[in-house]
Amino acid sequence: MSSGQMSQEEIDALLNGTGPVDTAVAEEETAPVDHSIPQETKDILGEVGNISMSQAATTLSQLLNRTIKITTPVVSGVTLKQIIDECEVPKVVTTIGFKEGLVGNNVLMIDVEDAVIIADLMMGNDGKNVEGKEFTELELSAVAEAMNQMMGSASTAMATMFSKKIDILPPSVEVWQSPEEATLENITDESTICKISFQLSVEGLLDSEIMQILPLETANEIVEIMLGDEAEVVQGREQEEMVNETPAPASAPVAPAPEAPKPQESVNVQKPKFQDLEQTGAKSSPRNLDLIMDVPLDFSVVLGKSKKTIKDILSLGTGSVVELDKMTDEPLEIYVNGKLIAEGEVVVINESFGIRITNILSKEQRITHLN
The missing domain is CATH 2.30.330.10 (SpoA-like)
Known part of the structure; x- marks a missing residue:
């Protein structure tokens, strides 16, 4: 109360042990933990995810021989427990570790019903009349191959953006049948992770959300690489501008001399130097037969x-x-x-x-x- 006095009802409530609760303390105790990530991080991860997953969708379109559409990603900071509470199980979860270029793992999650359709298309069928079809080891292998090809293309796109080699390990695919089975390596239920959500649609067959999950360590490394590249570009531009804007040293005015006949300019001829292909070819073009294993002959x-x-x-x-x-x-x-x-x-x-x-x-x- 503004006057600083308590009413008789409030006094009686205090004496009876049912007095007013300090709302500020109660709100502090029940306030949800903020798992948000900086907006700059969201923008960078969204741009990287948009380019890399667009390339992955193109690869999936070629594998399924269907038109694939993918929406602009939505980036958010959440916990694994929040994802488990919000999503419906069963889920097909593909974990792909980074072998070189980045740390941590890349996780893709998709509904089992949609995974069955993708597996049916991967095996050369039309993806129809699969409702109620059992998700066996055969379908699991087909989805693993699709996800492996997708993330291989996504890694290639990231390597181009980062100007460094990005290599991935073979995928590990599992099915979460219940919330109790929902665990990820080196990620606790309360750990903050980055969720990148896409709406994936295959013409007339499925329209589903696919989630890409990155540990915070991996997300921060991607942001540092992108910001580092941007800083190098900006620094280079500033130095170039400084050189261009440096004033010429002042000198005393000199009377123009009479023009003399111009002598014939000499031409400097030298042998061209070419890069030795044998030294760099083997290093820059690693052999990767996995990329062509499914090419028909x-x-x-x-x-x-x-x-x-x-x-x-x-x-x-x-x-x-x-x-x-x-x-x-x-x-x-x-x-x-x-x-x-x-x-x-x-x-x-x-x-x-x-x-x-x-x-x-x-x-x-x-x-x-x-x-």
Whole structure:
């Protein structure tokens, strides 16, 4: 009260042990912990996430052969407990550790129903009529491959932004069936983490939220790298401006001298210097066969060949027999994308024809065959 006096009702309440509670103390005890992160950090992580995950979405579009749309990311500081309380289980959680370039892990979370659709598309199906389908180890492996390809593309994009090599470890995929199973390595329930949320849609099949979770240590390192690059650029510009704006030293006025005939300018000719490719090629282009493991190739077996004239071809009809240049005991030729790589023999497997490889041709043998 403004007068500093208490009413009779307040006095009676104090005597009975039910007096007014200090609201300031109560609010302080029940106030939620602030897990917010600086706005500058949010902006930087949002920009990095927007570029890297857009590249990841492009890769996923190529894998699924579907149009993928992804929204602008929303960055927030939360705890693992908050994520568990807000999201619905079961969830498919993919953890990808950084091998080089960054510390910590990168975690992607997606609903099981949406993971089933992605797995069905990865296996060459249409992604429809999968409601109620069991999420087995086969689907888990398909989702792991999709997430691995996505984060590989995202890491490549980050490496370009950071001007440094970013390498990742193979993904670890698990399913959170209940909140009790929701744990992340080196992250406690009350640890502050960065949640980057995207709305991911696959044409006519799913429209779901996908969450990217970064430990605070990883997020801070990304911000430091980006701010460091910006500082270097600004510092370089300032030095350049200082050089350009430095006034020329004052000198006494000199009367203009009469123009003399200009002598012919000499031309300095020197041998050009080129960078030695053998020294840097192996270091800058590491071999990574995982990037091309899923590239399809045409595999064909040639039983034999024969040359015919147009007259011979026109005379062919049902029941005609064409003699080939192969003997019955000669090996057949095996081609990959039109290139001869091996020889083999015909076998029968469960009432189907097969080919058993008997010889892998060397480079010299392939050249000899072409000649």
